[in-house]
Amino acid sequence: MVILFDVLARLPLSVLHRLGALLGWMTYLFSKRYAARLRENLAHAGLEHAETDSRALLHANIREAGKGVMELPWVWRRSLACVVSSVKHCHGWEHFEAAHALGKGVILLTPHIGCFEVIGLYVAARQPITCMYRPPRYPSLDKLMHQGRERGQMKLAPTDLGGVRQLLKALKRGEVIGVLPDQVPGNGEGEWVSFFGRPAYTMTLVGRLIEAGGAVVVMCHSERLPRGEGYALHFSPMSFAATASIPKQMNTALEAVIRDHPDQYLWSYNRYKVPHGALPPDVRKDS
Numbered sequence: 001m002v003i004l005f006d007v008l009a010r011l012p013l014s015v016l017h018r019l020g021a022l023l024g025w026m027t028y029l030f031s032k033r034y035a036a037r038l039r040e041n042l043a044h045a046g047l048e049h050a051e052t053d054s055r056a057l058l059h060a061n062i063r064e065a066g067k068g069v070m071e072l073p074w075v076w077r078r079s080l081a082c083v084v085s086s087v088k089h090c091h092g093w094e095h096f097e098a099a100h101a102l103g104k105g106v107i108l109l110t111p112h113i114g115c116f117e118v119i120g121l122y123v124a125a126r127q128p129i130t131c132m133y134r135p136p137r138y139p140s141l142d143k144l145m146h147q148g149r150e151r152g153q154m155k156l157a158p159t160d161l162g163g164v165r166q167l168l169k170a171l172k173r174g175e176v177i178g179v180l181p182d183q184v185p186g187n188g189e190g191e192w193v194s195f196f197g198r199p200a201y202t203m204t205l206v207g208r209l210i211e212a213g214g215a216v217v218v219m220c221h222s223e224r225l226p227r228g229e230g231y232a233l234h235f236s237p238m239s240f241a242a243t244a245s246i247p248k249q250m251n252t253a254l255e256a257v258i259r260d261h262p263d264q265y266l267w268s269y270n271r272y273k274v275p276h277g278a279l280p281p282d283v284r285k286d287s
Contacts, residue, residue, distance in 0.1 A: 001140055001141065001144060002140075002144060004073070005072075005073040005076065005077050005144065006073070006077055007073075008070070008073035008074070008077075009073040009074050009076070009077035009078055011074070012228060013071065013074055013086065013228040013230070014227055014228025014229075015228070016067075016070045016071050016073070016074055016228070017067045017070065017071065017224075017227075017228045018228075019066075019070050020063070020066040020067035020068070020069060020070030020071065021063035021066050021067060022066065023066035023069060023070055024062045024063050024064070024065045024066020024067070024069075025062055025063070025066065026066075027062075027065070027066065028062045034268055037268055037270060038058070038061065038062070038065075038267050038268045039058065041267040041268070041269075041271065041272075042054070042057065042058055042061065042267050044196060044197065044198055045196040045197075045262070045267070046196070046197065047259065047262045057262060057263055060263035061262075061263050061264075061265070061267055064114075064224065064263055064264045065266065065267075065268055067224060068114075068115065068224075068266070071115055071224075072117065072148075075115065075117045075118060075121070075148065076117070076144065076145075076147065076148025076149070077148065080121060080124075080125055080151045080152050081125075083118060083121050083122075084121065084122055084125045085230075086118065086230040086231055087118060087122050087230060087231050087232070087233055088225060088229060088230040088231065088232060089232035089233070090122075090232070090233045090235070091232065091233065091234045091235065092234055092235035092236055093233075093235055095218060095235045095236060095237045096108075096123075096218050096220070096235045098237075099216040099217075099218050099237065100127070100176070100216075102216055103174055104171075104174060104213070104214055104215055104216050105170065105171025105172065105173070105174055105175060105176070105177065105213050105214075105215040105216070106175075106176045106177070106215060106216050106217075106218060107171070107176075107177055107179060107206060107209060107210070107215045107216070107217045107218070108123065108129070108176055108177065108178045108179070108218055108219075108220055109179055109180075109181040109206070109217060109218070109219045109220070109238070109250070110178055110179070110180060110181075110219075110220055110221065110222075111180065111181055111182050111219075111221055111254055111257060111258070111265075112180065112182055112183075112265060112266035112269060113221040113222060113223070113257065113258065113261055113264050113265050113266075114221065114222035114223050114224040114231065114261065114264045115222045115224055115231055116180070116221070116222050117148075117149070118222050118231050118233070119178070119220050119221075119222055119233060120149065120154055120178050121149070121151060121152060121154065122233060123154075123176060123178070124151065124152030124153045124154035125152045125153075126152075126153075127153060127175070127176060128153040128154075128155075128170070128173075128175045128176065129153060129154050129155075129170075129175065129176040129177065129178055130154070130155045130156070130157050130166055130167060130170040130175065130176070130177045130178070131149065131154060131155075131156055131157065131177070131178035131179075132156075132157050132158075132159055132163055132167060132177070132178065132179050132180070133145070133149070133156050133157070133158065133159070134158070134159045134183070135158050135159075155170075157177075159185075159186075164205070167179075167209060168209065168212055168213060171209060171212075171213035171215050172213055177209075177215075179203075179205065179206060181202075181203065181206065181250055181254060182195075182202075182254055182269075182271060183203065184200075184201055184270070184271065184273055184275060185201065185202075185203040185204075185205065185275065186275050186276075187275045187276060187277040187278040188277075188278075189203060189204060189205065190202050190203050190204055190247065190275070190278075191204055191245065191247050192281040193245065193247045193248040193251055194248070194251065195251045195254070195255070195271065195272075196255060198272055199272070199281035200251065200271050200272050201272075201273075201274065201275055201278060202247040202248075202250065202251055203247065204246070204247055206246055206247075206250060207240075207245075207246035207247070210240070210246070216237075217237075217238040217239075217240070218235055218236070218237055218238060219235070219236045219237075219238050219253060219257060220233060220234065220235045220236075221233075221234050221257050221260075221261070222234075223261055223264065224264055234257075234260075236257075238250075238253060
């Protein structure tokens with residue numbers, strides 16, 4: 001796998017994106033389960049009303065999902081300087097700097113939009129950041145993931161109790177932590193709140209981290225530019241009202257960001273699954 005990644009990483013990003021678009025269509029056509037979930041999630045989101053617009057969004061998302069896979073070797077195996085230079089526009093960076101200047105820890109929320117891998121490396125080239133990640137099943141892939149991500153000043157924290165302790169220590173040092181806010185947590189680590197009109201088990205970790213360390217929250221999403229030209233990053237500040245649950249407010253903010261780039265969101269992700277041992281939302285309501 002390392003050899004394959006190294007070979008692919010030598011190709012220009014534009015070529016990898018063209019290959020990725022082809023891969024996206026192959027996956028869609030030959031994996032019925034993948035295709036069904038993608039269509040279902042897009043349909044329930046209700047982002048397009050006309051049938052022609054819905055079809056165009058579906059086709060665009062098929063291509064973008066494939067690009068997201070094929071660009072990984074480029075992002076993980078190219079030099080850090082090369083990856084950082086691929087960020088052609090950085091909108092709202094002043095919001096991130098203002099949050100960091102407060103002297104508190106910063107929680108950076110990075111949803112599954114575009115090439116979200118670039119965001120952590122972009123920050124890590126400038127200052128320490130600890131990113132939470134879910135270790136893969138295969139040790140070889142885990143090693144490759146560490147090599148690709150732990151560069152600059154980045155550290156990885158697994159999605160377990162030890163990882164949460166790492167995040168808390170980083171926040172207490174006034175550093176940055178990165179969290180995927182739309183990743184489905186394990187049982188007991190989330191609550192059912194609406195996400196595009198459907199109950200989604202959403203992490204409560206962000207709220208707990210804010211309470212424990214008084215951290216500031218910033219949202220950042222990556223936009224994949226056309227023709228392999230690189231990426232644009234979009235930073236925006238976040239604040240939470242005390243009158244509503246943080247997971248609910250977080251999902252509302254996520255929806256707004258996703259509506260800006262619906263074609264690049266990872267709609268194929270099983271966002272509405274029921275974690276092992278958790279009660280489905282309808283059962284919880286009835287009880």
